[in-house]
Amino acid sequence: MFENMLDSYAHYNNLRNMNTYFKVLFSILTMIMSLISTSPVVPSIIAVFMSALILLKAKTPWRFYLKFLLIPFSFALLTFIFMAIFFGVGAHVLELGIFNLAVTQDGFNLGLLVFARIMGGFTCLAFLALTTPMNELFKTLEIVKMPKIILELAMLMYRYIFVFLDEAINMYHAQETRLGYSSLKKSLNSLGMLASNLFIKTWLKGEQAYMAMESRCYDGSIKTMKKTESIKDIGARNLALLVLFEVFLVSVVYFTANFRVF
């Protein structure tokens, strides 16, 4: 399962033990650079750099990474094609020969920019998703004063998503074994039963889990130990590197502001 694999890679990669706040800060700042850039140069640099980090540093298998990128890539490509053909006026750079369609100059430039931004931004997200387990990401939200109750809910949801995913897969296989998906009508029927069953199970599991928590003196709020890592542990060296890198990106953004392919 894709979700399980994503979670596994997030847990077991070579950048897992890097300070979470550092990773979050790094990807968010870099993503902002990708978004403020008015030329495709910086987003492209970012996409390449982030991919290199993910593949060479974190050592995420490239097959999985490609699969991970496939959806945003297809989306970005479609956007690009669409914009290049239907957007903007101005000089034609390529006549398509049907319906009088042509790729226009600013259409192409705009499409390319959007394409680069999507890929740049997405690789930043991918870096976070592939090197940091979800629950650690939640914890960093505390620093922006996210209410505790939301964090607790997120934590419980994160845990039980996998329990129910397992449950759903098992039920699905059990139905498949008994030919529950052999025709469209049966499929719809089976899927309906699976969904309603899962709902009831969720309810019962919730009750059980609550009992188990009560047994351990749960009083309505989940207390956690003091943070094992904090934003202060990023370290001067890492912080300096981060600042340098972002300053470098900002200056490239500035100097390539008017760069166009056509």
Add this chain to the structure above:
Amino acid sequence: MNVIETKDITYSYPDGTLALKDVEFNASKGKIIALLGPNGAGKSTLFLHFNGILKPNKGTVRVNGEPLKYDKEGLMKVRQKVGIVFQNPDDQLFAPTVMEDVAFGPMNIGLPDEEVEKRVKESLERVGMEGMENKAPHHLSGGQKKRVAIAGILAMRPEIMVLDEPTSGLDPKGASQIMHLLYQLNQEGMTIVISTHDVDLVPLYAYNVYIISEGKIIKEGSPLKVFEDVETIRGANLRLPRIAHLMEILEKEDKLPFDKPYPLTIGEARRSILKEFDDKG
């Protein structure tokens, strides 16, 4: 002295299922007590009464001689004394990492962070799960989840540990490791109550056995005494331990001179067979 004592408790679930009928169950201090019963007999339901998760419709539960108080304070107190390990570890493990889960109980008691950390480390070592602190529960095997669930209760240092089917779903080695751990804890003074349908394991460890069937306790006593009553055991959809069954067959079919109470463990059987040979020869 009885650390847990239930008197005539009756409980029916909101849907009307009568799960317990006049159950009398006593666990004496420092012993291992086994609750034996088939599926649906009411084992889990009974256990949930021991720390006040469920409140009986009728009858009383006493812990250390005091009747349970079902107010917030009373429940907090009893839950520190009586730790329950749930049948399905997925119900119990809710935190994103092993460490956070084991720390949950001690944090709720209000212990300082250093103490919690110490206890987490100790408990995980006890169950042989050290080095797994940062793993997510959904990346653990069934047996490992069970160990973490036990560690989560151990870390609260309860006087009485109640385990709902601690060996179900484990391979033979895993099961005997868990039982060995429980035996050790018991040697250190902890009272242990387990439910199971593994009749072969019970006689090895239990001091006292209760048989529950359809919500009623139908037999109680030492393993030897309980398994002597073959009809009751079979009537409750349980069976004799393999060894006892073999001795029964040898007596009934082959007319060998083994008599009730049948030996329940390999050691006891060996002794009585050797004795037979010696007497003859």
